Amino acid sequence: MASRQDVPEEYLDGYIQTVADAAATGRRLGRDELDARRALGERAAEAGLSLRALVAAHLAQTRTDRIGARVTVDAVLTATEQAVDAFAEGYERAQRQTMRQEEAARREFIDDLLYGRSDMGELAERAERFGLRLASEHAVAVARGVSAYDEGDAVSREVERAVIGRFGNRNILVTTKDRRLVCIAPGDQDEVLAYFAKQAYAATDGGQVAIGRAQSGPGGVVQSYEEARGALDLAARLELDAPVLRAADLLVYPVLTRDRQAMTDLVHHTLGPLRRARGGAQPLIATLTAYFDSGCVSAEAARRLSLSPRAFTYRLARIHQLTGVDPVDPADRYTLQTAVIGARLLDWPAVGS
Secondary structure, X not given: OOOHHHOOHHHHOOHHHHHHHHHHHOOOOOHHHHHHHHHHHHHHHHOOOOHHHHHXXXXXXXXXXXXXXXXXXXXXXXXXXXXXXXXXXXXXXXXXXXXXXXXXXXXHHHHHHXXXXXXXXXXXXXXXXXXXXXXXXXXXXXXXXXXOOOOOOHHHHHHHHHHHHHHOOOOOEEEEEOOEEEEEEEOOOHHHHHHHHHHHHHHOOOOEEEEOOOEEOHHHHHHHHHHHHHHHHHHHHHOOOOOEEEHHHHOHXXXXXXXXXXXXXXXXXXXXXXXXXXXXXXXXXXXHHHHHHOOOOHHHHHHHOOOOHHHHHHHHHHHHHHHOOOOOOHHHHHHHHHHHHHHHHHOOOOOOO
């Protein structure tokens, strides 16, 4: 057990006199006396002393032979309880304040890191405090679920415990941003992000995780994070339902939309005639989407749309008739498939004329 000798005398100042005076008359400790004990508790916490050692030191001073033979044990224990409780209250209050300051500093660092708003040299120095060495490559995974997630809630704590419990916290950071779970890990340790994806998928009741490519330097974290976010946004627009998405596997889509005007022209020129169909263009675009997503197997595409094979074949023929482009012809298929991808990315025909 920790002894009184472990604690400097200044943190016991006035304690035995306060207990003796209160026990002698059976009174409760006054406000000034309690405030004095709380203030000493705060100072002890700020000095980094052990609360266990501090309580032991207080109890070691609490002896009736130092207080007076005529004082009852019950009176001494009552006064001791009040004094030590006030001291512990001050200690815990200081600890909570320190924790809030640490949380605020961590939150500010994460915001600066993922937005790239701070000087990169300064950011790298701050990162070391949180176990990250930004000079090396890092990759970022972002997970979303049916709910919004904040740092400290049950889901984020569960995922963080699982990841840190398996890999440790060296150069790994699990946090939240914009109500999504985020994991930053060394770029050469893909197993960390794969494990994070598995844990996040389970904890978010079947959410979706995107993993950005490994990038070097402090700015690399921002780039990888933006890639992961972009992959999730892309998945929502294209209705990609894979539980884990890798930005490296989706690079074709940013390439297709880099010249937005060209893509818009392709969509309008190729798919615009579908507006003349009964029911508009959307049912026929859904037909093409199912056809391409099923590997151009008509029977499978018809099943996905709950159509008979005959009805599905009729729709393909109608598309050919309206557009002049045959989805069954390999030479025409690429143009149609690219236009369909563009329509989904542009949210056409719901948006745009």
